[in-house]
Amino acid sequence: MTAFFPVPADLDPADRAAAAPAPGQRLPGHGRDCYGCGPDAPHGLHLELFAGDGVAVTARMRVRPRFEGGPGTIHGGVLASAFDEVMGHVPTMCGRFCVTGHLQVDFAAPVPLGVDLYLRATALGVQRRKVFTEAHAWIVEPGPDGIAVEPGASGIPVAAAHGLFVQIDPASHYGAVAAGRRSGAQKS
Numbered sequence: 001m002t003a004f005f006p007v008p009a010d011l012d013p014a015d016r017a018a019a020a021p022a023p024g025q026r027l028p029g030h031g032r033d034c035y036g037c038g039p040d041a042p043h044g045l046h047l048e049l050f051a052g053d054g055v056a057v058t059a060r061m062r063v064r065p066r067f068e069g070g071p072g073t074i075h076g077g078v079l080a081s082a083f084d085e086v087m088g089h090v091p092t093m094c095g096r097f098c099v100t101g102h103l104q105v106d107f108a109a110p111v112p113l114g115v116d117l118y119l120r121a122t123a124l125g126v127q128r129r130k131v132f133t134e135a136h137a138w139i140v141e142p143g144p145d146g147i148a149v150e151p152g153a154s155g156i157p158v159a160a161a162h163g164l165f166v167q168i169d170p171a172s173h174y175g176a177v178a179a180g181r182r183s184g185a186q187k188s
């Protein structure tokens with residue numbers, strides 16, 4: 001699998017926040033309706049996310065029939081969404097709230113419907129408001145529901161991803177979106 005993702009040579013290390021959950025602890029997620037991690041999103045991925053070592057984040061995902069793209073296989077955009085979600089939680093392990101600026105996925109092998117995927121993301125480093133991340137996905141043996149089990153040598157690597165996440169102030173970022181939505185609604 002080859003990947004081209006320019007990473008500045010002068011990145012600072014991504015330090016784990018003192019308040020970050022302990023390794024193995026479930027992460028709270030973004031909200032019940034989040035497409036990636038929300039349990040109430042009817043068509044969502046329903047990813048359950050866990051703190052890993054350092055600033056790493058892990059997740060397990062069952063590839064459900066509604067995620068089909070090509071016959072019998074996962075849609076690439078669904079896998080990209082899963083990577084976005086798991087990498088998007090890495091900055092929170094550093095105490096930063098970020099949104100995706102750039103997302104890049106390398107697909108190495110087809111992923112059949114019905115399998116379980118294990119995803120692991122971590123940070124390559126930070127630069128000012130930017131957090132550079134990488135992630136990998138493996139097909140793994142089915143595990144107990146909701147538990148992300150490290151694949152070890154038995155996992156089949158299927159894809160990798162890189163991301164650039166940019167730190168924002170949630171109140172002004174989402175406040176501006178909400179204000180735009182309100183003014184848009186007035187126009188229609």
Ligand SMILES: CCCCCCCC(=O)SCCNC(=O)CCNC(=O)[C@H](O)C(C)(C)COP(=O)(O)OP(=O)(O)OC[C@H]1O[C@@H](n2cnc3c(N)ncnc32)[C@H](O)[C@@H]1OP(=O)(O)O
Pocket residue numbers: 030084085088089092097098099100101102127128129130164166168
């Ligand atoms: C916990 C959070 C939820 C996570 C859910 C999963 C993640 C998501 O799906 S989030 C949804 C998708 N993403 C979005 O909607 C973001 C939309 N984009 C934006 O709002 C803005 O472009 C935003 C915030 C990324 C950057 O804008 P702004 O705040 O003005 O910052 P800006 O000054 O342009 O950029 C900051 C730095 O990032 C860099 N940068 C920004 N975008 C990019 C990009 N696409 N590629 C490379 N570098 C970029 C800039 O060059 C700059 O770098 P430097 O420090 O070297 O000057």
